[in-house]
Amino acid sequence: MSIQFFTPRGPKNEIIRLPTALRKTVRWLPQIGDVFPDFSVETTEGDLNFWEWAEGSWIHLFSHPAANTPVCTTEMASITALSEEWQELNVKHLALSGSSLGEQCAWHGDIARLFGLEVDFPCAHDPGLQLSRLFGMMHDKADAARPIRKSFLIDPGMHVAMLFEYPTYLGRNFEELLRVARALQMRATTGAATPADWQGGDMVIIPDNRSEQEVIRQFGTASELLLPYLRVAGAT
Numbered sequence: 001m002s003i004q005f006f007t008p009r010g011p012k013n014e015i016i017r018l019p020t021a022l023r024k025t026v027r028w029l030p031q032i033g034d035v036f037p038d039f040s041v042e043t044t045e046g047d048l049n050f051w052e053w054a055e056g057s058w059i060h061l062f063s064h065p066a067a068n069t070p071v072c073t074t075e076m077a078s079i080t081a082l083s084e085e086w087q088e089l090n091v092k093h094l095a096l097s098g099s100s101l102g103e104q105c106a107w108h109g110d111i112a113r114l115f116g117l118e119v120d121f122p123c124a125h126d127p128g129l130q131l132s133r134l135f136g137m138m139h140d141k142a143d144a145a146r147p148i149r150k151s152f153l154i155d156p157g158m159h160v161a162m163l164f165e166y167p168t169y170l171g172r173n174f175e176e177l178l179r180v181a182r183a184l185q186m187r188a189t190t191g192a193a194t195p196a197d198w199q200g201g202d203m204v205i206i207p208d209n210r211s212e213q214e215v216i217r218q219f220g221t222a223s224e225l226l227l228p229y230l231r232v233a234g235a236t
Contacts, residue, residue, distance in 0.1 A: 029136040030152065034160050036061070039131060041096070043122035044104055048094070051158060053122075058091045058161075058181060059154040062172075063137035063147035067099035067107040071171045075149075076108075078174045080117040089181050093121040096137070097147065098129045143168055153181060155188065190218050192233070206231040 030036060038051040064072040079086075079093055086093070097104070108119045129147065132138050137147040149166035161184050166172055183194045192204040206215060206223050215223045221234040 027134075030160050030163070032160050032163065035158050036152065036154050036160055037134075041124040041126065041131070042101060043094070043124040044101055044108065044119075045122040048122055048124065050094075053094075054092065054154065054156075054158065056090075056156055058089065058156060058185070060086075060091055060093045060151060060177065060181075061096065061135075061154060062093070062149070062151040063096045063132055063135070064149055065143065065146040065168045066097055067103045068110075071169065072097075073107070073111060073114075075171050075174075076111055076119055077115040077117050078171075079121070080111075080119055081115075082174055082178065083120055085178055089178070089185065091153075091181055095121070095123040096126050096132060096135075097123070098126050098132070101125050151177065153177070153184060155184070192219075195232075203232045203234060206233055 036050075038049070040047065040049050042048075064075060066072065076095075099107075104123050104125070108123075112118050126132050129138060132147045135150070135152075137150045138144075139148050142148055146168065148168055149164075149170070149172055151164040151172065152160055153162040155161045162180055164172065164177070179199060182200050183198055186192060186194070186200075186204070190204070191208070191210075193207045195203065195205055198204070204219070212222055215221075215233050219233040223231050223233040225231050
Protein backbone atom coordinates (compact mmCIF):
# COMPACT_ATOMS: atom_id res chain seq x y z
CA MET A 1 0.00 0.00 0.00
CA SER A 2 1.21 3.52 -0.84
CA ILE A 3 0.40 6.77 0.96
CA GLN A 4 0.66 10.09 -0.87
CA PHE A 5 1.37 13.19 1.23
CA PHE A 6 0.02 16.24 -0.59
CA THR A 7 -0.28 19.05 1.98
CA PRO A 8 1.80 18.55 5.14
CA ARG A 9 0.79 20.94 7.91
CA GLY A 10 2.44 22.47 10.95
CA PRO A 11 1.27 22.67 14.59
CA LYS A 12 -1.10 25.59 13.82
CA ASN A 13 -2.53 23.82 10.76
CA GLU A 14 -0.47 25.99 8.44
CA ILE A 15 0.62 24.44 5.16
CA ILE A 16 4.31 23.46 5.09
CA ARG A 17 5.59 24.17 1.61
CA LEU A 18 8.02 21.41 0.70
CA PRO A 19 10.13 21.25 -2.44
CA THR A 20 8.40 19.19 -5.09
CA ALA A 21 11.16 16.57 -4.91
CA LEU A 22 10.22 15.81 -1.29
CA ARG A 23 6.55 15.13 -2.09
CA LYS A 24 6.88 11.50 -2.89
CA THR A 25 5.07 8.23 -2.40
CA VAL A 26 6.08 6.45 0.82
CA ARG A 27 6.22 2.66 0.81
CA TRP A 28 5.88 0.41 3.84
CA LEU A 29 8.98 0.28 6.00
CA PRO A 30 9.54 -2.03 9.00
CA GLN A 31 8.82 -0.29 12.29
CA ILE A 32 9.15 -1.29 15.94
CA GLY A 33 6.49 -3.90 16.71
CA ASP A 34 6.05 -5.04 13.10
CA VAL A 35 6.46 -8.70 12.21
CA PHE A 36 9.52 -8.85 9.99
CA PRO A 37 8.74 -10.48 6.64
CA ASP A 38 10.14 -13.83 5.60
CA PHE A 39 12.57 -13.95 2.69
CA SER A 40 15.15 -16.23 1.08
CA VAL A 41 18.72 -15.29 0.18
CA GLU A 42 22.01 -16.83 -0.87
CA THR A 43 24.71 -16.34 1.73
CA THR A 44 28.34 -17.16 2.36
CA GLU A 45 27.06 -20.13 4.39
CA GLY A 46 24.56 -21.39 1.80
CA ASP A 47 20.92 -20.71 0.97
CA LEU A 48 18.96 -19.24 3.87
CA ASN A 49 15.23 -19.01 4.59
CA PHE A 50 14.99 -16.22 7.12
CA TRP A 51 12.19 -17.37 9.46
CA GLU A 52 13.44 -20.96 9.48
CA TRP A 53 17.03 -19.87 10.20
CA ALA A 54 15.97 -17.33 12.84
CA GLU A 55 13.61 -19.58 14.79
CA GLY A 56 14.13 -19.35 18.57
CA SER A 57 16.82 -16.65 18.42
CA TRP A 58 17.21 -12.92 18.61
CA ILE A 59 18.37 -11.63 15.25
CA HIS A 60 20.62 -8.75 14.25
CA LEU A 61 19.86 -8.14 10.57
CA PHE A 62 22.05 -5.38 9.18
CA SER A 63 23.05 -3.74 5.93
CA HIS A 64 26.45 -2.41 4.98
CA PRO A 65 27.57 -0.57 1.84
CA ALA A 66 29.86 -3.20 0.27
CA ALA A 67 32.62 -5.73 0.68
CA ASN A 68 36.21 -4.49 0.42
CA THR A 69 35.41 -1.13 1.99
CA PRO A 70 37.29 0.23 5.03
CA VAL A 71 34.56 0.98 7.60
CA CYS A 72 32.70 -2.26 6.82
CA THR A 73 35.94 -4.19 7.35
CA THR A 74 36.25 -2.87 10.89
CA GLU A 75 32.58 -3.59 11.60
CA MET A 76 32.84 -7.22 10.54
CA ALA A 77 35.88 -7.67 12.76
CA SER A 78 34.14 -6.00 15.71
CA ILE A 79 31.08 -8.26 15.49
CA THR A 80 33.25 -11.36 15.20
CA ALA A 81 35.43 -10.36 18.16
CA LEU A 82 32.31 -10.36 20.36
CA SER A 83 31.18 -13.87 19.37
CA GLU A 84 31.04 -15.23 22.94
CA GLU A 85 28.84 -12.33 24.10
CA TRP A 86 26.43 -12.81 21.19
CA GLN A 87 26.17 -16.52 21.94
CA GLU A 88 25.40 -15.84 25.61
CA LEU A 89 22.53 -13.60 24.52
CA ASN A 90 21.31 -15.98 21.79
CA VAL A 91 21.83 -13.29 19.13
CA LYS A 92 22.50 -14.34 15.53
CA HIS A 93 23.73 -12.01 12.78
CA LEU A 94 22.83 -11.75 9.12
CA ALA A 95 24.61 -9.17 6.93
CA LEU A 96 23.05 -7.85 3.73
CA SER A 97 24.79 -6.06 0.86
CA GLY A 98 24.87 -5.92 -2.92
CA SER A 99 28.35 -7.50 -3.10
CA SER A 100 28.62 -10.92 -4.74
CA LEU A 101 29.29 -13.99 -2.62
CA GLY A 102 32.71 -14.35 -4.27
CA GLU A 103 33.64 -10.79 -3.32
CA GLN A 104 32.45 -11.32 0.23
CA CYS A 105 34.30 -14.60 0.72
CA ALA A 106 37.56 -13.10 -0.57
CA TRP A 107 37.01 -10.09 1.71
CA HIS A 108 36.50 -12.36 4.72
CA GLY A 109 39.92 -13.80 3.96
CA ASP A 110 41.42 -10.32 4.20
CA ILE A 111 39.69 -9.82 7.56
CA ALA A 112 41.07 -13.12 8.85
CA ARG A 113 44.62 -12.21 7.79
CA LEU A 114 44.47 -8.68 9.24
CA PHE A 115 42.60 -9.31 12.50
CA GLY A 116 43.06 -13.05 13.06
CA LEU A 117 39.25 -13.43 13.15
CA GLU A 118 37.09 -15.73 11.03
CA VAL A 119 33.73 -14.15 10.15
CA ASP A 120 31.37 -16.67 11.76
CA PHE A 121 27.93 -15.58 10.56
CA PRO A 122 26.15 -15.63 7.18
CA CYS A 123 26.55 -12.68 4.84
CA ALA A 124 23.93 -12.42 2.12
CA HIS A 125 24.02 -11.22 -1.48
CA ASP A 126 21.11 -8.90 -2.29
CA PRO A 127 20.86 -8.86 -6.12
CA GLY A 128 19.81 -5.45 -7.37
CA LEU A 129 19.50 -4.32 -3.72
CA GLN A 130 15.82 -5.25 -3.82
CA LEU A 131 15.62 -6.35 -0.18
CA SER A 132 17.70 -3.38 0.91
CA ARG A 133 15.15 -1.05 -0.67
CA LEU A 134 12.20 -2.93 0.81
CA PHE A 135 13.70 -2.74 4.31
CA GLY A 136 14.54 0.98 4.10
CA MET A 137 18.28 0.42 3.90
CA MET A 138 18.69 2.59 0.80
CA HIS A 139 18.75 6.35 1.39
CA ASP A 140 19.19 7.87 -2.04
CA LYS A 141 20.19 11.30 -0.75
CA ALA A 142 23.02 9.68 1.23
CA ASP A 143 24.17 7.20 -1.43
CA ALA A 144 21.99 6.18 -4.35
CA ALA A 145 24.14 3.16 -5.19
CA ARG A 146 24.80 1.50 -1.81
CA PRO A 147 22.91 0.83 1.44
CA ILE A 148 23.43 2.86 4.58
CA ARG A 149 24.34 1.09 7.83
CA LYS A 150 20.95 -0.02 9.13
CA SER A 151 20.44 -2.56 11.91
CA PHE A 152 17.32 -4.37 13.06
CA LEU A 153 17.12 -6.28 16.33
CA ILE A 154 14.33 -8.82 15.90
CA ASP A 155 12.90 -10.86 18.78
CA PRO A 156 12.18 -14.63 18.67
CA GLY A 157 8.57 -13.85 17.72
CA MET A 158 9.91 -12.13 14.58
CA HIS A 159 8.87 -8.66 15.80
CA VAL A 160 11.13 -5.67 15.20
CA ALA A 161 12.35 -4.71 18.68
CA MET A 162 14.87 -1.99 17.82
CA LEU A 163 16.39 -0.27 14.81
CA PHE A 164 19.48 1.83 14.27
CA GLU A 165 20.54 3.88 11.25
CA TYR A 166 24.05 5.19 10.57
CA PRO A 167 25.50 6.98 7.52
CA THR A 168 27.93 5.05 5.38
CA TYR A 169 30.99 6.84 6.79
CA LEU A 170 30.18 6.15 10.48
CA GLY A 171 30.92 2.72 11.95
CA ARG A 172 28.48 1.20 14.42
CA ASN A 173 29.16 0.73 18.14
CA PHE A 174 28.54 -2.97 18.78
CA GLU A 175 28.98 -2.61 22.52
CA GLU A 176 25.86 -0.43 22.34
CA LEU A 177 24.09 -3.15 20.35
CA LEU A 178 24.99 -5.63 23.09
CA ARG A 179 23.66 -3.21 25.73
CA VAL A 180 20.38 -2.83 23.86
CA ALA A 181 20.04 -6.60 23.37
CA ARG A 182 20.50 -7.11 27.14
CA ALA A 183 17.94 -4.40 27.91
CA LEU A 184 15.39 -5.84 25.47
CA GLN A 185 15.81 -9.32 26.88
CA MET A 186 15.48 -8.04 30.44
CA ARG A 187 12.30 -6.23 29.39
CA ALA A 188 10.93 -9.37 27.76
CA THR A 189 11.58 -11.35 30.96
CA THR A 190 10.48 -8.84 33.61
CA GLY A 191 8.44 -6.11 31.93
CA ALA A 192 10.75 -3.48 33.46
CA ALA A 193 11.99 -0.40 31.62
CA THR A 194 15.56 0.91 31.60
CA PRO A 195 16.75 4.40 32.50
CA ALA A 196 19.19 6.47 30.45
CA ASP A 197 22.65 4.91 30.10
CA TRP A 198 21.48 1.64 31.70
CA GLN A 199 23.96 -1.21 31.93
CA GLY A 200 23.31 -4.74 33.18
CA GLY A 201 23.21 -4.70 36.98
CA ASP A 202 21.92 -1.11 37.21
CA MET A 203 18.59 -0.09 38.70
CA VAL A 204 15.55 -0.56 36.49
CA ILE A 205 12.26 1.30 36.26
CA ILE A 206 9.00 -0.32 37.35
CA PRO A 207 6.58 1.16 34.81
CA ASP A 208 3.35 -0.16 36.35
CA ASN A 209 1.57 -0.72 39.65
CA ARG A 210 2.72 -4.28 40.32
CA SER A 211 2.79 -5.31 43.97
CA GLU A 212 5.86 -4.95 46.15
CA GLN A 213 5.82 -8.71 46.64
CA GLU A 214 6.07 -9.19 42.88
CA VAL A 215 8.91 -6.66 42.64
CA ILE A 216 10.89 -8.46 45.36
CA ARG A 217 10.28 -11.80 43.67
CA GLN A 218 11.58 -10.53 40.33
CA PHE A 219 14.42 -8.24 41.41
CA GLY A 220 15.41 -9.51 44.87
CA THR A 221 14.87 -6.13 46.50
CA ALA A 222 12.05 -3.74 47.33
CA SER A 223 11.29 -0.83 45.04
CA GLU A 224 11.86 2.85 45.82
CA LEU A 225 9.54 5.67 44.80
CA LEU A 226 11.80 8.57 43.78
CA LEU A 227 8.96 10.67 42.35
CA PRO A 228 5.23 10.00 42.07
CA TYR A 229 5.91 8.76 38.54
CA LEU A 230 9.41 7.23 38.97
CA ARG A 231 9.66 3.89 40.78
CA VAL A 232 12.91 1.95 40.64
CA ALA A 233 14.27 -1.40 41.81
CA GLY A 234 17.50 -3.37 41.74
CA ALA A 235 18.10 -5.32 38.53
CA THR A 236 18.40 -9.07 38.30
